[in-house]
Amino acid sequence: MARVRISDVAAAAGVSTATVSLVLNNRTARISDATRDRVRQAATEVGYTPNSVARGLRTQRSHTIGLISDRIATTPFAGRMLAGAQDVAREHGHLVFLVDTDADETVEREAIRALADQQVDAMIYACMWHRVVDAPASLPRGTVFLDCRPAGGGFPAVVPDDRAGGVSAVRALVAAGHRRIAYLDVDEPHPPVASDLRHRGYLEVLSEAGIDPDPALHVRGDTSSAGGRAATDRLLDLPEDRRPTALFCFNDRMAAGAYVAAHRRGLRIPQDLSIVGYDDQQLVAAELDPPLTTVALPHYEMGRWAMEVALGIRTPDDPGAPHLMPCPIVDRDSVGPPPATAASDSRRRT
């Protein structure tokens, strides 16, 4: 049960601990091949494996990263960020401490201290959604912000490129022939930054397509299935010539609600109404009938990026600004050409 130490290897190989250390760390430059092999064999024979704590105390590097998050670990949503961060850490021989603070400031402060006391080599501060946050004062410099941006800057950060994601979504709709495209936005006192960014993308595409934005098509609702359904109902209650033929939804849950509203009126997707979501949320986007075309959040890639800069493997291109990670569109079956009646620039046929 007792761990075998470097001195056991030294004894077994008949050399000093210093030699063992050199060999095992591949500082093998000035070691004879014979002793090198002897040491290596002795090490495997006695089953030696170095004590990282002792090594860390001596070298001042723990090969350990602290990842603090509001609740990405304990919530369904952004777990792929962890996967990305983990993978990079593992590829480089690091272990990660994970702390979910539940957005409690006291817990957060204590977590930062505990991680610092454990001598982590770096920290990552992650949020479940793209947000602007006040960086806790005790955060060490160089801490990487993941899926959030520190209000005052000063830290490397990576966030999704929500504007470009909005562009991709609406372009897909325009490319299918739609011209009356609604944006189902969030309805909150302090909307997430993504809300505005995606809206900007939406407006950009309308502009480049020569479409006058209709304010009546920018509706808001709760970011839930129910909210999406209610917002869609309002849209579908518009007179037929002002009614949208396509919906760009802030997220997939709202899109799911839009499906319900459409089905209740006997509208088929995408024949009668095209829909694009956002998030590519498992259990929602792919399970809908028909499967939802949506914009994916690059959680895994952001996680990798953050860990790479935390480990010093990568340096942010522009240290001043957050790194914008592209949001790829996932083409499924909820987008089609507008219905014939609406296609000819909202002129009725019957």
Added chain:
Amino acid sequence: MARVRISDVAAAAGVSTATVSLVLNNRTARISDATRDRVRQAATEVGYTPNSVARGLRTQRSHTIGLISDRIATTPFAGRMLAGAQDVAREHGHLVFLVDTDADETVEREAIRALADQQVDAMIYACMWHRVVDAPASLPRGTVFLDCRPAGGGFPAVVPDDRAGGVSAVRALVAAGHRRIAYLDVDEPHPPVASDLRHRGYLEVLSEAGIDPDPALHVRGDTSSAGGRAATDRLLDLPEDRRPTALFCFNDRMAAGAYVAAHRRGLRIPQDLSIVGYDDQQLVAAELDPPLTTVALPHYEMGRWAMEVALGIRTPDDPGAPHLMPCPIVDRDSVGPPPATAASDSRRRT
């Protein structure tokens, strides 16, 4: 930027490092009140906070727990287990290393070694679903199994009480007056243990209610929305007097598929068909229309339990057998009395 050490505090307080250590660890028995206060004040003044690595090296306790999982951290499903484990760890001043192995044996082996090298005080081995697993040979004794059971025993373990969960689900249906109750089971070559356990619960309730189990009502399908829909279609294709009035589904996604199948035939839930799911999966159970009555998996509680035994705060009641955690039923709106035509023991009225 340089960390302040215990010797800095000692200097500031005009005492030896030993005294500082004693005071800060509340071994204050044989220390005068005066120096105690002086040391404490000096410590806060210089902003001292002990180096856990150095302390761990000396005391042989790292206040660190390793949590190895197949993929609970990076997948939507069982994250609440982490929350439970985390909370307990934090309440007791421990930090947790999280490693997702993606069920890769090599990764797993290396993770175990890395955690051992980091001198973790204990390990938890967690699975995303209730499974029977072969314990990796290198796992230290005393490792706690979370949401899985080691094939050979020999480790403390906690799993959901799936049999009792099946009982609760089917009892709810029987209590509502149903007698023709189907079980939508998993269709896999190696079904999860929960499949059989829930089926046992199902049979138990039928037996206690004096209902003869009808093999035609035990159907199988893919554990997905599509699978649930297909299985339900087969059930609803039965002649009316053999058709079930209620469905107990292996999971919420299958239940979601059952909703689709029912809706396509114009059947209302729960007026025409009652449905109970399993998992209480966020974004599925609560978002369905009407909200799904289901059995919740006690992820959070299992996570707490596992960490409590890992920390030695709790001892398993019966060290031989896995601890069975109750699965509470979550009553929502998908269960009602059977339709009148079927109520009188499957006799047609028209």
Added chain:
DNA sequence: CTGAAAGCGCTAACAA
């Protein structure tokens, strides 16, 4: 009641 000194397991100067 407090201080001196040893040592946790390892690595890095410096000697030999």
Added chain:
DNA sequence: TTGTTAGCGCTTTCAG
């Protein structure tokens, strides 16, 4: 090419 020694920052006897 290898060994000796010191020391990372802390806790813990053991003296005083």
